[in-house]
Amino acid sequence: MTMLLQANELARTYTVGSGGKLRAVDDVSLALARGEALALVGESGCGKSTLGRLLMGFDRPDRGQVIFEGQDLATLSTKAMRVLRGRLQMVFQDSGSAFNPRWTIGQALAEPFRIHKRPWSRQSLTALLERVGLSPAFYDRYPAALSGGQRQRLNIARAIALAPQLIVADEPVSALDVSVQAQIINLLRDLQADLDLACLFISHDLAVVRQIADRMAVMYLGGIVEEGETLSVLAVPFHPYTRALVDAVPQPGKPLGAPLQGDVPSPLSPPPGCRFHTRCPIAQPRCAAERPALIHVGDGRKVACHYPLAS
Amino acid sequence: MGSKALLSLRDLRLEHPRAGVLLDGVSLTLERGQILGVVGESGSGKSLTGLSVLGLHPAGRLTGTMMFDGQDLTHFTAREWQGFRGRRAAMIFQDPMSAFLPVRRIGAQIEEQIRLHLPLSRREARARVVSLLGRMGVPSPERTAERYPHELSGGLRQRAMIAMALSCDPELLIADEPTTALDVTVQAQILVLLREIGARDASVMLITHDMGVVAQSCTHVAVLYAGVVIESGPVEAILKTPLHPYTQALLRAIPPLSGPRPDRLPVIEGAPPAPNARPSGCVFAPRCASVEARCQMRPVFRSRGNHQVACVLYA
Known part of the structure; x- marks a missing residue:
């Protein structure tokens, strides 16, 4: 099966003020099939948003390549990239800053058509509004008239306007209240099924990820530590970090386990060997010396651990 | 109510x-x-409730009673508030970065608060700071006290802020979304700490939007909707048999982390009323699935078993 999006051994290092090297993404390979929903999960600073930006072509990797529909993003001219953008869209967390407050909602929705020189009509734009559950009456109003949930719907409407093949959504529901969050999750799932849309969700919330993604990849300090089908990874995590993440989610009716100690080490000086060994409850001497590779362990699951948890 | x-x-x-x-x-x-978990969505009034208890609410007409250990706070003078805040009740916030002054060392800031309220020498106050930071699980407390706020990680800053709040042995700690800005693994550490504080140091009012946080850290919960407490009771009772239709809908809307994955999440249609366009009857009526004619009247908040609930279904 040809993949819609493929990332091969991506690495991106930033030089920070004091001359330090921050390895935001370190040797990450990933593939996304047509119509598939994949989630990138991890805590702040793990590199999930940087990876999302590399996959969108917003930023160039130092090493490795991103291949979208057979084309290497790095080899594309600005013009060719612009054409591709119509098929590759992004939704951000903060829908409040995504819109020009002085443009009407109709103008905001027409913008992608204008940029890509495609025809549109008031009718097609109101149909788009209805598609995401917004009243056509909003067409002549301003973004300020919308609530947070409605603004996120509008954001999604604009992202699907040009019928893209892939949407990258960076924390699309984390700024929303639970009841509104549920509405947006349902909408994203509907759109994904109806439009055969591939989605890459960047999220820290495992319960949300479980609801919207078929597959998930867990990142820690710039690398993927575990990957596999969402329900199976969350039910039986193989990597001790994934286990700790699942256990740390506060849930009704489940006692809180002993939390992981300490903080995530600075990405400016990641630990040698396995990146997680400094906080790992089952670390062995080997973990400090040798970095485990992300290897297949059957059932479409991959894990980067010398001593994966037994199922 | 004992x-x-x-x-x-x-x-x-x-x-x-x-x-x-x-x-x-x-x-x-x-x-x-x-x-006590005070839970609600944005704009439900949960933070305002916490601020009111410290007399920090925005100017406006405040009516009703706020009894704290036999005293009615609503009649407090500015001077009485000064002796109360920080000494008998203290508050921590979501963002510890903005609660500390960026240009002074953590230890000095906590020390200042202690010396403001308690007759201690500088040396005694410093010893208290170090022991407090240690009790809050801060590694090498002497060294951390000498750090500036930006030098600490989010989790450590939150621990330092809790240490500052507890520095004068208050009887009440009000924690407003203390873990919302933290990663899950760090959030779990802070929740464990808050539970220890509840058992050992002070009563806690935990303001949050997250039912999971309430379930794991609180003994009791009060659910707020549009400025009204619509249900309250012990945590297990509320989670197991929520009575109010809003509490029920709120719990259903949380995506599950285990068990079968629902095709669609149950949602609450519509949005909460704006403060200037509130329904005269039950505030949840416009979005409620079990709405009936009686809902035009504001339901009384009454006891039902170990719950208290404001809904005509239980009148």
């Missing part, structure tokens, strides 16, 4: 001259040793 109640709010109502009615009948009780 006589042990540390804090008891009755029909607290806050009307802002421009924004409208922000709190509209907040009744809750916090007994000593309890951790």
Whole structure:
């Protein structure tokens, strides 16, 4: 099966003020099939948003390549990239800053058509509004008239306007209240099924990820530590970090386990060997010396651990 | 309601001259040793409830009673508030970065608060700071006290802020979304700490939007909707048999982390009312699936078993 999006051994290092090297993404390979929903999960600073930006072509990797529909993003001219953008869209967390407050909602929705020189009509734009559950009456109003949930719907409407093949959504529901969050999750799932849309969700919330993604990849300090089908990874995590993440989610009716100690080490000086060994409850001497590779362990699951948890 | 109640709010109502009615009948009780979760969505008035207890709410007409250990806080003078805040009740916030002054060392800031309220020498105050930071699980407390706020990680800053809040042995700690800005693994550490504090140091009012956080850290919970406490009771009872249709819908809307994955999440249609366009009857009626004619009248908040609930279904 040809993949819609493929990332091969991506690495991106930033030089920070004091001359330090921050390895935001370190040797990450990933593939996304047509119509598939994949989630990138991890805590702040793990590199999930940087990876999302590399996959969108917003930023160039130092090493490795991103291949979208057979084309290497790095080899594309600005013009060719612009054409591709119509098929590759992004939704951000903060829908409040995504819109020009002085443009009407109709103008905001027409913008992608204008940029890509495609025809549109008031009718097609109101149909788009209805598609995401917004009243056509909003067409002549301003973004300020919308609530947070409605603004996120509008954001999604604009992202699907040009019928893209892939949407990258960076924390699309984390700024929303639970009841509104549920509405947006349902909408994203509907759109994904109806439009055969591939989605890459960047999220820290495992319960949300479980609801919207078929597959998930867990990142820690710039690398993927575990990957596999969402329900199976969350039910039986193989990597001790994934286990700790699942256990740390506060849930009704489940006692809180002993939390992981300490903080995530600075990405400016990641630990040698396995990146997680400094906080790992089952670390062995080997973990400090040798970095485990992300290897297949059957059932479409991959894990980067010398001593994966037994199922 | 025994006589042990540390804090008891009755029909607290806050009307802002421009924004409208922000709190509209907040009744809750916090007994000593309890951790009370005050849960609600944005704009439900949960933070305002916490701020009111410290006299820090925005200007407006505040009516009702706020009894704290036998005193009515609503009649406090500015001077009385000064001796109360930080000494008998203290508050921590979501963002510890903005609670500390960026240009002074953590230890010096906590020390200042201690010396403001307690007759201690500088050396005694410093010893207290170090022991407090140690008790809050801060590694090498002497060294950390010499750090500036930006030098600490988010989790450590939150621990330092809790240490500052507890520095004068308050009886009540109000924690407003203390873990919302933290990663899950760090959030779990802070929740464990808050539970220890509830058992050991002070009664806790934990303001949050997250039912999971309530389930794991609180003994009791009060659910707020549009400025009204619509249900309260012990945590297990509320989670197991929520009575109010809003509480039921809120719990259903949380995506599950185990078991079968639902095709669609149940949602609450619509949005909460604006403060200046509130329904005269039950505030949840416009979005409620079990709405009936009686809902045009504001339901009374009454006991039902170990719950208290404001809904005509249980009248």
